[in-house]
Amino acid sequence: MRNSRRPLQGILENARPLATELDNRKAEVNNDIEQLGEDYLRLSALGSYGAFFNIYFCSVTIKINGPAGSDILLPIGGQPDPSKGRCAFAK
Numbered sequence: 001m002r003n004s005r006r007p008l009q010g011i012l013e014n015a016r017p018l019a020t021e022l023d024n025r026k027a028e029v030n031n032d033i034e035q036l037g038e039d040y041l042r043l044s045a046l047g048s049y050g051a052f053f054n055i056y057f058c059s060v061t062i063k064i065n066g067p068a069g070s071d072i073l074l075p076i077g078g079q080p081d082p083s084k085g086r087c088a089f090a091k
Contacts, residue, residue, distance in 0.1 A: 059087075060077055
């Protein structure tokens with residue numbers, strides 16, 4: 001226990017700003033937590049055919065912070081073909 005005291009103190013000190021912010025906004029945090037129960041019920045109804053969701057991404061772009069605060073956009077999967085399949089525009 002003696003060897004873990006110093007690292008544990010560092011963890012607690014680093015967590016203090018987060019704990020302070022959560023305490024300052026506790027009404028908002030409590031409201032969000034109370035809403036989670038209803039949200040989980042809605043999600044479970046969506047996945048009622050099994051423990052999965054059928055989700056299709058036609059296009060995905062990941063945005064990361066680059067050097068000097070510039071944004072880097074990484075397209076994944078290529079350009080979707082909007083004339084075919086699930087990625088077709090609704091008519």
